[in-house]
Amino acid sequence: MHRKRPDLPSPGPDLPTPGPARRRSVMKAAAGAVLITAANAPAWAAPVRRRPKAGRVLVFSKTAGFRHDSIPDGIAAIRQLGTQAGFAVDATEDAAAFTPGNLARYAAVVFLSTTGDVLDTGRQTAFEGYIAAGGGYAGVHAAADTEYDWPFYGGLCGAWFQSHPAIQRATVKVEDHAHPATAHLGNTWVRTDEWYNYRTNPRGTATVHVLAALDESSYGGGTMNGDHPISWYQAYKGGRAFYTGLGHTKESYAEPAFRQHLLGGISYAMGVAK
Helix, strand or coil: CCCCCCCCCCCCCCCCCCCHHHHHCEEECCCCCCEEECCCCCHHHCCCCCCCCCCEEEEECCECCCCCCCHHHHHHHHHHHHHHHCCEEEEECCHHHCCHHHHCCCCEEEEECCEECCCCHHHHHHHHHHHHCCCEEEEEHHHHHECCCCHHHHHHHCCCEEECCCCEEEEEEECCCCCCCCCCCCCEEEEEECCCEECCCHHHCCCCEEEEEECHHHCCCCCCCCCEEEEEEEEECCEEEEEECCCCCHHHHHCHHHHHHHHHHHHHHHCCCC
């Protein structure tokens, strides 16, 4: 039986520790609900009541399963993209970052190759409130290999990972040239990566808009019967969500076309690009 971990880790070094004034503050849970204070309830219990601030992104890369050695390269690349595009980047693997007050500081949260069960029930509640308040999510590669027992997250990401063949060269078919994640690409994009198969086809979801799909005839090991989305976006329960299955290899984060793809997806999640 799957169980959420009850322990709540202390804040990481990249994140500010809430001061006494914030800990003493009183927040309303909802219209007609009782007041909740930090003295009698955990920090995640209070909802996010305002739209997250623009100009700052949180990169979350905690793993409870397989760990990609490209994570440091991904963090470095997102920091560089932030410098170029004008947004600040904080990075953490500490689930204690997922509180309403802290999440409200960010226009988007990037799940960078997270794996497994990385948030307990309270942190999940805080993140759901963040998305409902207009927050943004950008999932990269193994973000689809995360939180299989959390239906909200499965819907937000769009599809869960099932399997993958060996790293190899494949052709990506670009379906949408209007989105900032794919506007710089041609009709096809040939590159090398680890190509995920998914448990379900996100194209069948009412809110998901597919940006690019794999040509399964261009490589070996695809299992999605010729319709194989690999990147998509959606408006989801009050917020914005972008996902790309690309980004397994270290080399990806030095590749200009992939970096622009990643920047476009993060920009959409932030609400900067429509």
